[in-house]
Amino acid sequence: MNALLRLLSIPALIMSRLPGLAPVIRALSTSVGQKLLMAVSGLSLVGFLVVHLAGNLQLFAGEDVFNAYAEKLHSLGPILGIAETGLFAMFALHIGLALSTASMNRLARRTAYDVRESKQGLSVLPSGGASSWMMVTGCVIFVFLTSHILDMKLKMGPGVDYTAALDAAGEATNSFAAVKAVLSHPPHAALYLAGLFALGIHLSHGISSALQTLGLNHRNWNWLFRTAGVVTAWTIAVGFMSVVFWALNQS
């Protein structure tokens, strides 16, 4: 376990030790710098989710509207490529920092307490609220994300029947039909709902936490940041879930 933790903390250690790097890079590799990067990458991903959700909700407008949107998106060519590269970089940064900071945090306490009790008021989730579940929910989201890319982008979802999405050339170009095919497959629907539930929990702490990390804290507005964080989190999660339920209902 310790060996594994040490291994995972290597990226953070290397980042903090590399000589000859620009001062800003070095500064961003300290504990506070990594938090800042975590917050910026996390909020960027939330921004992506909002755009993604806006795209998905066009499913409700019918097959033609959604496919036209998908076609327009794909016709962007190199711009889409750049955007996707940026998106993958954000995911890689966010996940990489999560693994390395989490393992450094573990290394900071080798002997666990025998008895542990929170001094904060009751929270919805056990052991100190959503902030204690970031790694668990993050892992669930990662599994969901991997499956999501396999199902929707590569059209290789195991057990999914893509025949309705095929065009004359045998390519799965009908996005509307592909989405329906994946989401009406019960094991996929279950995984997607689990992933989105985890996303709701993850963001209900993540958004307000990122704002605090970026220094947005004032006693007049903290209630608003926290409330807005939770509301945004569950709006995104429930918004995506509605698509899954819609597809299940259609089949």
Add this chain to the structure above:
Amino acid sequence: MSSDKLNLTLRVWRQSGPEDHGGFQTYKLSGVSTHMSFLEMLDVLNEKLIAEGEEPVAFDHDCREGICGMCSLMINGQAHGPDRGTTTCQLHMRRFTDGQTITIEPWRAVPFPVVRDLVVNRSAFDRVIQSGGYVSVNTGNAPDGNCIPVPSSTQETAMDAAACIGCGACVAACKNASAMLFVSAKVSQLATLPQGKAERSQRVVNMVAAMDREGFGSCTNTSECEAACPAEVSVSHIARLNREYSKAILFSDT
């Protein structure tokens, strides 16, 4: 009155030295007055142990009036016990019930190695302070009062941060053993006052580097530190630390 007296079972962490593995020892203590402080209860335990020819339990304490920051016990899984805004020495036995089992552990963090029993070495905090928790620019003789006007609200903010007694409860209570609240209290206190502003950029960069060197964890904004802090230092100071740090690395010349 019998309700003034408690019969307690104490599970105390015993460790003969830094290299020892240590373990829990269970002691029965009867007739504990509810008016005793927690440390007085431990004094009674120690007198009993000495009378029985056993080694007394080592624990840190000094002023016993809640201002020195020496006492440092994890009581039933809570830093300084169940009360908010209270140090162990100000915790009274009336907070416990007759027949209760109380588990007493030292602060647990790699930068705070156990010296003996419940005593940990908190020199790591001193080294963090040495890296910048002071004003070193020569500002001449003390100016006349009101020469440097500081708004009352700013004074209050600085004072709220300066209330930190350096006990380490924030590190002990944090799931990541992070010292962010301690460091932010000093950074925040000095960054809000005119005397500290001159060195604010180097200070925050140096103190964060010192904190990382000691091996403290990182902050996940769980706010458990704020709840455990006997001086009730707010996590808003961590936000100020983050702002100070971003400003220093992005816009400072030094």
